[in-house]
Amino acid sequence: MSNRAQKLLADIKNKNARAIGKAISIVENETELCDDLLIGLSESEMPQYLVLGITGNPGAGKSTLTDKIIAHYRKQNQRIGIIAIDPTSPISGGAILGDRIRMMQHATDSDVVIRSMATRGRLGGLCSCAGATVRIMAASGCNPIIIETVGVGQSEIDIVSLADISLLVSAPGLGDDIQAMKAGLLEVADLLVINKADLPGATALFRDLQMLAREKEREITKTIASTGEGVDKLIKQIELLEKDYNESSYILKKREASKKKEIIDWSLEMVRAKLEKNIEHFALTNSDPRLQAKDFIKQHLKDMQ
Amino acid sequence: MVKYRVLIGKPGLDGHDRGAKFIARLLRDEGFEVIYTGIRHSAEEIASVAVSEDVAAIGLSSLSGAHLKFFPDVVSELKSRDASDIRVLGGGVIPDEDIPILIESGVETIFTPGAPAADIVASFRKACEAHQKENEGNY
Numbered sequence: 001m002s003n004r005a006q007k008l009l010a011d012i013k014n015k016n017a018r019a020i021g022k023a024i025s026i027v028e029n030e031t032e033l034c035d036d037l038l039i040g041l042s043e044s045e046m047p048q049y050l051v052l053g054i055t056g057n058p059g060a061g062k063s064t065l066t067d068k069i070i071a072h073y074r075k076q077n078q079r080i081g082i083i084a085i086d087p088t089s090p091i092s093g094g095a096i097l098g099d100r101i102r103m104m105q106h107a108t109d110s111d112v113v114i115r116s117m118a119t120r121g122r123l124g125g126l127c128s129c130a131g132a133t134v135r136i137m138a139a140s141g142c143n144p145i146i147i148e149t150v151g152v153g154q155s156e157i158d159i160v161s162l163a164d165i166s167l168l169v170s171a172p173g174l175g176d177d178i179q180a181m182k183a184g185l186l187e188v189a190d191l192l193v194i195n196k197a198d199l200p201g202a203t204a205l206f207r208d209l210q211m212l213a214r215e216k217e218r219e220i221t222k223t224i225a226s227t228g229e230g231v232d233k234l235i236k237q238i239e240l241l242e243k244d245y246n247e248s249s250y251i252l253k254k255r256e257a258s259k260k261k262e263i264i265d266w267s268l269e270m271v272r273a274k275l276e277k278n279i280e281h282f283a284l285t286n287s288d289p290r291l292q293a294k295d296f297i298k299q300h301l302k303d304m305q
Numbered sequence: 306m307v308k309y310r311v312l313i314g315k316p317g318l319d320g321h322d323r324g325a326k327f328i329a330r331l332l333r334d335e336g337f338e339v340i341y342t343g344i345r346h347s348a349e350e351i352a353s354v355a356v357s358e359d360v361a362a363i364g365l366s367s368l369s370g371a372h373l374k375f376f377p378d379v380v381s382e383l384k385s386r387d388a389s390d391i392r393v394l395g396g397g398v399i400p401d402e403d404i405p406i407l408i409e410s411g412v413e414t415i416f417t418p419g420a421p422a423a424d425i426v427a428s429f430r431k432a433c434e435a436h437q438k439e440n441e442g443n444y
């Protein structure tokens with residue numbers, strides 16, 4: 001490890017907000033110091049931490065719920081990390097990251113480490129970068145670490161694979177929730193949350209979900225994130241599940257799978273960068289692009305370091 | 306290419322965020338990653354968020370006449386967090402005679418109503434580029 005990386009790592013462990021912010025950017029942008037920093041974040045020296053994934057429809061109340069979960073852990077004097085992920089606009093490459101709006105009461109609490117992150121159209125999904133960010137936060141003493149991501153497209157599945165425990169948040173009045181859940185998310189989420197339990201339609205949604213959840217033996221918790229009602233109960237469920245997973249060593253298996261997914265994601269990113277660079281000098285032929293791709297890969301993946 | 310991250314916030318008490326939202330969307334459409342914090346925040350909150358989010362620049366909007374206090378407050382809150390490299394840009398209803406005072410206090414640029422979108426984007430881009438240059442090789 002270089003001196004610079006060592007200094008950065010020491011500052012992260014000292015909970016220096018500037019250092020944590022910069023370290024996450026270094027990983028996000030894969031700048032020069034990235035690999036050096038990651039050497040220092042090895043799992044073996046890391047304090048224990050739990051990764052909570054929160055996903056669900058746009059507007060279901062994920063950030064409001066996260067805000068209340070933060071408050072709960074702060075009352076117990078736990079330092080907590082939040083990664084709030086929003087999609088990158090495929091047209092401009094820009095993004096508006098607005099989840100913080102709901103969490104501003106914690107803005108000056110130095111033991112609440114929040115980082116907004118855009119998906120940036122990563123080929124391998126968001127696991128690569130979010131995974132490293134989790135470890136930066138953990139090294140600074142955060143536990144738990146929450147990842148919020150909107151439940152559309154691939155990111156919801158990614159998040160479930162990265163999290164130790166994942167929450168699927170739905171709410172009445174958002175359209176065809178159940179259909180989306182049948183499509184597989186329900187299978188992989190650990191806990192189901194019906195937020196906005198104060199709104200009409202919550203009971204019907206509960207009933208519908210219950211039928212699906214029973215098959216899968218999933219708990220459903222009702223919350224009103226805007227007032228905090230039900231959040232204590234939800235956290236009890238999380239703690240029960242955590243205990244359960246730890247005792248059965250299910251968590252180890254889950255983390256192993258998640259590490260493998262992260263490796264694949266990083267690999268895809270690296271391969272993509274390499275291929276995009278080399279295609280510039282590729283001599284096109286008249287054969288079908290699929291066949292040319294095989295040649296292209298043969299030429300250029302051999303020598304990947 | 307490194308993505309530029311900026312924070313758009315609204316210090317002070319007035320509750321109009323149309324201008325701030327307009328700037329947020331404008332910058333998003335130009336490829337920036339915009340952290341939007343909503344309205345009614347203290348200088349301390351804005352500076353603290355800017356540090357955690359590791360932004361290159363902050364855009365502040367003020368319509369309430371409180372810019373003379375809030376914009377310089379954000380600058381000094383950044384300073385106290387060892388983050389003076391983060392650029393501060395401001396916009397809103399700001400009388401001409403206040404502009405030199407704000408610039409003097411460390412605000413990089415002031416936009417008044419009617420400033421062309423292209424100028425606003427160019428200023429943010431310039432601020433981010435300068436920030437990146439200054440930070441190259443830090444850490």
Ligand SMILES: Nc1nc2c(ncn2[C@@H]2O[C@H](COP(=O)(O)OP(=O)(O)OP(=O)(O)O)[C@@H](O)[C@H]2O)c(=O)[nH]1
Nearest residue numbers: 057058059060061062063064150195196224225226
């Ligand atoms: N009635 C009611 N409204 C709620 C509740 N929880 C959140 N809201 C409101 O729902 C809206 C969306 O809340 P967010 O927390 O931003 O939802 P989100 O899922 O994070 O949204 P995205 O990140 O944009 O997908 C806000 O206006 C909240 O005030 C609730 O329990 N009841």
Ligand SMILES: [Mg+2]
Nearest residue numbers: 062063098099
């Ligand atoms: Mg949100």
